[in-house]
Amino acid sequence: MALVECKECGKDISDSSKFCPHCGAPYTQAIGLSQSNKVGKIIGGLLTLIAGIILLIWINFREAPRYMSYELAEKYSDKASELSMFGYLLVGIGIIALMFAAKSKTK
Numbered sequence: 001m002a003l004v005e006c007k008e009c010g011k012d013i014s015d016s017s018k019f020c021p022h023c024g025a026p027y028t029q030a031i032g033l034s035q036s037n038k039v040g041k042i043i044g045g046l047l048t049l050i051a052g053i054i055l056l057i058w059i060n061f062r063e064a065p066r067y068m069s070y071e072l073a074e075k076y077s078d079k080a081s082e083l084s085m086f087g088y089l090l091v092g093i094g095i096i097a098l099m100f101a102a103k104s105k106t107k
């Protein structure tokens with residue numbers, strides 16, 4: 001027996017009950033909610049992952065503008081490595097979010 005959130009009133013209800021004891025909403029709606037939650041988590045994880053990958057590709061394929069002085073170009077590459085750290089972070093978060101979404105049960 002597990003507790004799920006009622007779609008209508010947001011209170012915890014048992015997944016073995018057919019109706020919410022608080023507001024009377026049928027439990028099938030609560031099932032639909034938990035499934036759409038999982039899809040939402042997967043999409044969120046994928047979007048984070050894709051954003052990180054796009055950021056990394058963008059950093060690796062662009063070049064420092066030629067008019068930059070040596071000093072400026074150094075600062076520029078410092079900024080690029082900061083950005084690529086952020087890109088790896090996004091990819092990591094996306095993968096973790098996807099793993100959690102895949103683990104979460106759909107009942």
Ligand SMILES: [Zn+2]
Pocket residue numbers: 006007008009010011020021022023024025
């Ligand atoms: Zn309810």
